[in-house]
Amino acid sequence: MAYLVTELATTCVRMATQAAHDLWGRPAPAIDPGHAFEAFRSERHTRVIGADPSPLWSPLSGDYRAADGWVRLHANYPHHADAIRRALGDDPATTVGGTPAVAVEDAVLAEGGAAAALRTRESWLAVQGSSVRTEPLVALEELASGEPVARAGDAPLAGVRVLDLTHVIAGPVCGRVLAAHGADVLHVTPPGWPVLLDVMRDTDFGKRQCTTDLAGVRALAAEADVFVQSYRPGSLGFTAEDLAEAGTVVVSLSAYGHTGPWRGRRGFDSLVQMSTGIAAGDPPNPLPAQALDHGTGWLAAYGAMTALARGGSWHVRVSLARTAEWLHDLGQGDPVSEADPAPWLTETDSDFGRLRHIRVPGATVRLPGPRRPGSDPADWTWTA
Known part of the structure; x- marks a missing residue:
């Protein structure tokens, strides 16, 4: 038996596609479940034609057997790999093998890294899951009332400005979905921030690329219709409420939820699968896709478009952990x-060469290829 990833993918894609077409006032197309599932594995399919594919994981990333179970280390970012070495030494496998899994997790997190012990459902519910289950799958909080903006154009989101301050998969997928329905998406990379180019090549179709500091981010966000961000609470120096007067829809994505003791914890899809017990097994049995990332990204796009349809300023909250709880509640069936x-x-x-990739299901525009970080000015009025 396996988790119903195809059902999750198809439902998420249908929700976002329907929301887009509701804005447009046109019927939504049918979504092929196979297309939705493969879209949830898009990073596996995006390749520079004529170039050898790059590995999806760094050498240190992976599942390690601990003294009492399993722990996963996430080292795709160089600073996270450095944190693992500080916590566990140059031979992490040896250190992990003699250490309880939760102790390894704590040590890596204390150094600013990313790790997760494989927990049982009971353990997860005791430490964070019970809090997450009280949260809506897609939370929409009205910050300021307003009238929906009249929309007319060749796509549902024509003329809508989206500021994308996200990284890795979930947040960038949200921006890609909004771009696939005509939004003007400007993706910001903070100065000096490391970039996973293989992931960016997949998630940044249809976006402009700029680099600016947090003061620039706030200025751009105040002029945006939608601001999508995946930074931990308090790290930006301003809040969704600060943008309410501008009528901005703020979309916040997190790993472990927006309430409870883990709300500020660093996490990625593979880690949340471990923490929530989704990957339970000996060795761990991960999902056939980064379904929590992709699902949360599509749900974030659905939330953004739902808020735009209502008008005014809204705070939309989604998380990988809440998506994991939904997947758990769907039950299990035959393997995909x-x-x-x-x-x-x-x-x-694209700027990286000609790419072979999965089309965005339900898209209403054809997306141009991804651009390199910093290719465009941090300016809404600039056009090529």
Whole structure:
């Protein structure tokens, strides 16, 4: 038996696609479950034509057997790899093998790294899961009332400005979905922030790219219709409420939820699968896709478009952990059968060369290829 990832993917894509077409006043197309599932594995399909594929994981990333179970280390960012070495030494496997899994997790987190012990459902519910289960799947909090903006154009989100201050998969997927329905998406990379180019090549179709500091981010956010951010609470220096007067829809994504003792904890899809017991097994049994990341990204896009339809300023909150709880509640069924992705593959030119990739399901515009970080000015009025 396996988790119902195809059902999760199809539902998330349908929700966002329907929200887009509701804004447009047109009927939404049917969503092929196979297309939705492969879209949830899009990073596996995006390749520079003629180049060898890069590994999805760094050498230190992976599942390690601990003294009493399993722990996963996430080292794709260089500073997280450095934190692992500070906590565990140059041979993490040896250190982990003689240490309880939760102690390894605590040591890596204390050094500013990313790790997660494999927990049982009972353990997860005791430490954070019970808090997460009280949260809506997509929370929408009205900050200031207002009238919906009249929309007319060749796409549901034509003329909508989206500031994308996110990284890795969930947040960038949200921005990619909004771009796929015509939004003007400006992706910000803070100065000096490390970039996972292989992931960016997949998630940044249809976006402009700029670099600016937090003061610049706040100025751009005040002129945006939607501001999508995935930074931990308090790290930006301003809040969703600070943008309410401007009528901005703020979308906040987190790993472990927006309430409870873990609300500020650093996390990624593979780690949340471990923490929530989704990956339970010996060795751990991960999902066939980064479904928590992708699902949360599509749900974030759904929330943003739902808020735009209502008008005014809203705070939309989603999290990987809450998506994991939804997946858990869907139950289990037969394992996913691998499908040939060929029907949904296409090719697009980009700053990185010609890319082969999965089309965004339900898209109403054809997206241009991704641009390199910092390629464009931090300016809404600039056009090429």
